[in-house]
Amino acid sequence: MADRDELKGSLLVLAAGMCWGLTGTVQAFAPAGASPLTVGAARVTAAGIIMALWAFFRQGRSFFSGSWNFKGLFIAALGLIAYQLTFFSAVKLTGVAIGTMIAIGSSPAMAGILGRIAFKERLKPRWYAATVMAVAGCSALALSGGTDGIKISILGIFLAFSAGFSYALEGYGLRLAAGRTPFETITAVTVLSSLMGLPWLIIGDVSWIAEPSGFAAVMTLALVSSVFPYCFFASGLKRITMGKAYTLSLSEPMTAWILSSLLLGERLSFVGIAGVLILFSGIILLACDQNK
Numbered sequence: 001m002a003d004r005d006e007l008k009g010s011l012l013v014l015a016a017g018m019c020w021g022l023t024g025t026v027q028a029f030a031p032a033g034a035s036p037l038t039v040g041a042a043r044v045t046a047a048g049i050i051m052a053l054w055a056f057f058r059q060g061r062s063f064f065s066g067s068w069n070f071k072g073l074f075i076a077a078l079g080l081i082a083y084q085l086t087f088f089s090a091v092k093l094t095g096v097a098i099g100t101m102i103a104i105g106s107s108p109a110m111a112g113i114l115g116r117i118a119f120k121e122r123l124k125p126r127w128y129a130a131t132v133m134a135v136a137g138c139s140a141l142a143l144s145g146g147t148d149g150i151k152i153s154i155l156g157i158f159l160a161f162s163a164g165f166s167y168a169l170e171g172y173g174l175r176l177a178a179g180r181t182p183f184e185t186i187t188a189v190t191v192l193s194s195l196m197g198l199p200w201l202i203i204g205d206v207s208w209i210a211e212p213s214g215f216a217a218v219m220t221l222a223l224v225s226s227v228f229p230y231c232f233f234a235s236g237l238k239r240i241t242m243g244k245a246y247t248l249s250l251s252e253p254m255t256a257w258i259l260s261s262l263l264l265g266e267r268l269s270f271v272g273i274a275g276v277l278i279l280f281s282g283i284i285l286l287a288c289d290q291n292k
Contacts, residue, residue: 009239012232013248017104019229021255023221024096027088028264030217031208036092038204039221040084041197046222047230048194051187063184069177073185076173077192082166084197086159093156096260097268098141101253102157105138105279106164108247114172115242123241126285130247133282140275141268171242174234182234190230250279 027039055063083103091099109131115121170189177185208214237245257276260266268276 005239009236010244010248012236013240013245014251016229016232016236017249017251018255019225019232020104020249020252021100021259023087023225024091024100024256025259025263026217026220026225027091028096028260029213031211031214033205033208034214034217035204036088037085037200038206038208039217040088041081041200041204042206042209042218043221043226044081044084044190044197045194045201046218047226048191050222050227051190055184055187059184063187067179068188069179072173072176072178073188073192074173076170076177076185076189077196079166079168079170079173080189080193081196083163083170084193085200086166087163090156090159090163093153094160095266096264097253097257097266098272099156099160100256101141101276101279102138102160103163104167104250104252105134105141106161107167108134108250110165110168111171111242111246114168115175118172119175119242121241127241127244127247130282130285133278133285134247134250137275137277137279137282140271140278143271168242168246171237171246174237175242178234178238182231182238186227186230186234190226247282250282254280 027034027036030039087099087103090103093099094102108127112121112123112127112131116123174185174189177189180188209218233245233249240248254276257268261268
């Protein structure tokens with residue numbers, strides 16, 4: 001039963017990663033006037049509104065009853081909005097494939113360390129091996145020279161690693177706030193994060209959202225790349241360790257690479273492709289772990 005529950009958690013996290021892998025490509029199809037900061041803020045704000053309405057019609061006042069871990073909610077919300085702002089800026093500078101792979105590929109090590117320090121989680125040899133492979137893959141991507149038409153910038157790489165840390169910080173907060181159902185936790189975190197992102201919508205140019213392609217991009221980012229995968233991830237995180245969850249979520253950069261190649265024409269160098277293969281090998285290594 002324990003193995004089956006862990007398998008379910010692993011599949012939920014993999015599904016979440018694949019949904020998140022759409023993010024960078026969807027941003028690329030947004031109108032030209034859409035800045036990375038307003039895209040990120042619009043994504044989390046739209047998701048917050050959707051989740052709040054869903055919670056209201058599903059649970060009503062009972063949503064507010066019971067106890068909440070406000071420290072966990074705040075940390076998770078801070079990680080979520082920080083990820084939006086750093087990730088979309090990194091993708092703008094490095095391209096979808098490399099920005100996503102560095103951001104998400106660097107998060108397992110950070111998440112594993114946080115899980116070890118905060119929750120005393122035991123890290124298995126497979127996690128160490130998979131994380132080393134992830135770091136090696138990220139390093140290869142950072143040194144690959146970028147994709148066609150895009151050169152890697154130091155600022156872009158820094159922002160991508162910052163996004164990776166923000167992603168791990170969000171998971172830490174979600175574990176602290178795990179006393180409620182995954183739906184309730186993600187709803188509260190998303191709504192709080194949307195409030196944190198309002199300043200960027202107030203001071204930024206959001207006229208692009210009124211365009212059909214802009215509105216479609218925001219709704220796709222909010223639903224398919226936010227609401228659904230965050231519920232999957234929160235549910236999966238209750239069944240497996242932080243370290244394993246974040247390594248399995250490397251399905252996100254794999255999805256991003258495939259979509260950016262097929263839809264955006266981004267092409268990696270030989271070194272970049274080697275980095276992708278190393279990352280993918282790390283996913284397989286950890287996915288085959290059945291607590292043996």
